Amino acid sequence: MNDAELVRKVLTVFSADIPQRIRLLKMSLDQRDERATREALHSLKGAAANVSANAVQSLLNELEHVQNAGGLDPVVLLMPELERQLDLFEICLKQRLI
Numbered sequence: 001m002n003d004a005e006l007v008r009k010v011l012t013v014f015s016a017d018i019p020q021r022i023r024l025l026k027m028s029l030d031q032r033d034e035r036a037t038r039e040a041l042h043s044l045k046g047a048a049a050n051v052s053a054n055a056v057q058s059l060l061n062e063l064e065h066v067q068n069a070g071g072l073d074p075v076v077l078l079m080p081e082l083e084r085q086l087d088l089f090e091i092c093l094k095q096r097l098i
Contacts (some may be wrong), residue, residue, distance in 0.1 A: 001025055009051070010051060011051055011093055011096075014047055014051045014053075015090060015093055017047065018044075018086060019081055020050070020089075021044050021047065022044075022082075022083070022086070023039050023041065024036075025040040025041065025044065025079075026079070028040050029075060029076055029079070032072060034067070034071070034072060037067060037072060038067060038074060040044075041063050041064050041067065041075070042064065044056075044060050044097070045057055045060035045061060045064065048060060053086075054064070054090070055085050055088070055091045056082070056085045056086055056089055058066060058077070059081060059082055059085050060082070062077050062078070063078055063082065066078065077088065
């Protein structure tokens with residue numbers, strides 16, 4: 001496997017994995033589970049870092065900080081922005097992978 005194929009595979013796995021990670025994050029927020037939310041945010045941030053989704057990673061870093069400072073409500077308020085950033089990254093991926 002050459003470098004381009006490896007990059008394509010990593011990005012494809014990231015893209016396929018994100019919906020489940022978002023579902024887990026939303027479930028943890030719905031259940032008001034701070035620990036599970038913290039773990040979901042951290043896991044998403046790591047995945048974003050692995051594929052250089054810098055805007056997504058930065059927002060997830062902010063979400064971790066706001067959760068630590070103010071609990072779950074600020075995270076809930078910022079979820080639409082997280083989903084928007086993920087959608088933008090997905091659009092960029094599709095343009096590059098086609």
